[in-house]
Amino acid sequence: MNMEVTQLEPYILKGSIKVIDRFFSVPLDYAKPDGQLIRIFVRNLIPVGEAKGSSVESDLPYLLYLQGGPGFGVDLSLSVDLGNALHQKGYQTLWLDPRGTGLSTPITADIFQATQMDDKDIAQYFKHFRADNIVRDCETIRHFLLDGKKDPEARKWSILGQSFGGFCAATYLSFHNDSLKEVFTTGGIPPMVDSPDAVYEALVLKVEQRNKVYYEKYPQDVRNVRRILDFLERNNVVLPNGGNLSVSRWLQLGMQFGSHGGIDRVHQLVFRAITDLDSLGRLSYGLLDSVQGTQSFDTNPIYAVLHEPIYCQGRTASWSAHRIIQKNDKFVWGKVKHMSDDVPIYFTGEMIFPDMFEDYHHLRPLRGAAELLANDEDWPMLYDLETLKKNKVKVNAATYYDDMYVDFGLVQQTASVIGNVEQLITNQSFHDGIRKNMDSILETLFKLSKRERD
Known part of the structure; x- marks a missing residue:
């Protein structure tokens, strides 16, 4: 060698x-x-x-x-x-x-674009990480x-x-x-495990518990979060780097619930967003920059693309978190929004969803490769x-x-x-x-x- x-x-x-x-x-x-x-x-x-x-x-x-x-x-x-x-x-x-991170040879979308690799080549490259x-x-x-x-x-x-x-x-x-x-x-x-389904079936229960803690601590945010999501659904909100601040992406802030102080940090973003809507009728640049800064998928694409395949041994991931979270109405805005204003919508946790490869600017070029990897079962034993x-x-x-x-x-x-x-x-x-x-x-x-x- x-x-x-x-x-x-x-x-x-x-x-x-x-x-x-x-x-x-x-x-x-x-x-x-x-x-x-x-x-x-x-x-x-x-x-x-x-x-x-x-x-x-x-x-x-x-x-x-x-x-x-x-x-x-x-x-x-x-x-x-x-x-x-x-x-x-x-x-x-x-x-x-x-490999693929920090000062090691990095993985970034622009590197793949510069080398003109197609989706299949990109997916094969990711499999080595x-x-x-x-x-x-x-x-x-x-x-x-x-x-x-x-x-x-x-x-x-x-x-x-x-x-x-x-x-x-x-x-x-x-x-x-x-x-x-x-x-x-x-x-x-x-x-x-040999696929991530059992992982997310267990973790969604823990994420549910953390949402309950959040809304017990900040009960006013039940209506505040619903108001923010209603605004995001009715408006095309673009983040500073060109990504979309969609309903799904806002709910992904719940990933912070798993770390010390995370519940309070999310509340501060909600509080700031509501203040913006009250005073400006829109979300300010500062708020949008803060949201973008809390989410690391643009700068760390391995975190998104391989998050589910790290569990796979001879089986597919098949967008596991997306499939499992849809079974729980509390996490589905399309259902909660039709319920009374005192019904909370739950934030999601450390989970990857297909729409992230549209909402995150630097994940968009990796969408095809991510789809191939989600449906790939050729993963060696770990x-x-x-x-x-x-x-x-x-x-x-x-x-x-x-x-x-x-x-x-x-x-x-x-x-x-x-x-x-x-x-x-x-x-x-x-x-x-x-x-x-x-x-x-x-x-x-x-x-x-x-x-x-x-």
């Missing part, structure tokens, strides 16, 4: 953190190692205050962070804040921009960094997976567990259940009882399958708990990792 590694000039961040940025060239398709190459970016943070001198620094064990999504890179502020906490545990850390290939990229990087170590144990590393990063960790355990010392996950034990049952690598998992993105019941089914799992189960954190309650969650996970029993 042809591979180039580009290492940039190191620099020091405040707090005595040495930073080494590297780009790795890897195959787009690992079945064709001499074919098209893409670049993978990984940032190495080394606590020089704890390890002075290059020889000592090189001996610090690695902990690799796997980002959630799918489709997101790692921002520097998270890597520094979380990195500092992990460095206190004696690690140097690695922060991967998964799931957990299986992310893990292969990790192994390429691990071999480069650690193959020179004499001690076989020193050639292993630990990983921390947040959300979808935890799904990747389960794939890692399935096919390369001999490369891992220890696994940490936060909101990231995956449902062991997990090896027999290997997971025999797992000996310590898995330390933070599991959130009220997680709106990863269903608690499905998590427990998976946790009962994977060997050597210990869980922190809490109802005091939502899906973004590692950001909001970082210290307490990490402290508990590292205590669990000791496997000390009463």
